Amino acid sequence: MNFTTVNRTIISCGVAFLPIHPENISLDVRVVFIIRIIVHLLICPLIILLNILVMVAVKTKRQLRTKSNTALSCLATTDLVVGLLVQPLHIILSSFLLIGQGNIFCNLSKVSITVTSKCLMASFTHLILMSAERYVAVRHPFVYENLVTEARIIIASGLAWVIALLLPMEETPKTKPDFVKIVVVFVVVPVLLYFPAMIYFNCVVYREVRRSEKQIAANQVSLEAKEKILKNKKAFYTTIVVLLASFFCYFPIIIFYAIFAFTTERKSTVGGESAIYLLPLIPVLNSLFNPLIYAVRIKYFRVAFIQLLSRKSIAQAEEVEMKIFGPRKIGIIANVEQGEDIRASASREEQQGNETLNNEHDTTLRTQPQVELEETAL
Secondary structure (H helix, E strand, O other), X not given: OXXXXXXXXXXXXXXXXXXXXXXXXXXXXHHHHHHHHHHHXXXXXXXHHHHHHHHHHHHHOHHHOOHHHHHHHHXXXXXXXXXXXXXHHHHHHHHHHHOOOHHHHHHHHHHHHHHHHHHHHHHHHXXXXXXXXXXXXXXXXXXXXXXXXXXXXXXXXXXXXXXXXXXXXXXXXXXXXXXXXXXXXXXXXXXXXXXXXXXXHHHHHHHHHHHHHHHHHOOOOOHHHHHHHHHHHHHHHHHHHXXXXXXXHHHHHHXXXXXXXXXXXXXXXXXXXXXXXXXXXXXXXXXXXXXXXXXXXXHHHHHHHHHHHHOOOHHHHHHHHHHHHOOOOOOOHHHHXXXXXHHHHHHHHHHHHHHHXXXXXXXXXXXXXXXXXXXXXX
């Protein structure tokens, strides 16, 4: 009697197409959950560290205080929440499932699904924010400086979190109609609203970038405009890489859930169970990929990471970055980055020169009284 009651409670915690029995799971499923725990334990500290470094670097380093990087740091907040909340919940949830604690598993499962879904919607909304920022920067450059500010980007990021938190979310789907509702919210809504907007923004930006490249090839723009165009181009391609990484990480699990939601009932197989339990690892990996993309694409992020981790000066961090990564500048964008490096070096040399002149001036002032005293003594 008691066993039947507990078993019904456990079954109600599983999704409609794959009920979970914590007290009677197969060996293969146990191995899958052990792998999940190990992977989360390994990458959780890295996700937290790297995304904190992104946010601190954008906040404290002058070279990174651009509006596009501010949007990247806002996206890093969602990745940081994944490392701080989502992954620990998955570790605890998997642990209780392995030891057969059905009641605790049911309660944590509801919380885990809710938190994960909120982070998923927040990530999608931040991707829209990044695409819109690039669209305004390239398509409307004259109004960009006044229209898009750092404060407004942060406010938009806050609104993205508000949208994600206020989005109605059902508890663990106990029946197939409930699961279909969730799929509609997280598949149909993004397909009809989010993805068309992102595709439109980035297609327009790509067309403008190609047109600007033709102008540069024909020498129809000034050097200052050329540098601005190339910076926008590099920021745009960084955004595209982030978007593609997010799609490849989120789409497998969304498609897999959609297939199971809209097909007829079927018996669960070991392969199907293993896939459904392993697929949630892929979206979590996206939170690790994003800061790595920033470091690979943007030199100043690499230098900032090295400086923050080793507490070296900027010059020392640049030397370490050069030794580790070598000269990675390719093509015409290299001229812009080299120009920035030259201007930064010239600025430092000018500052050092001013300090030297001031020191020499102070030395002269200090030595003049001595000369006068000597001449007086004579």
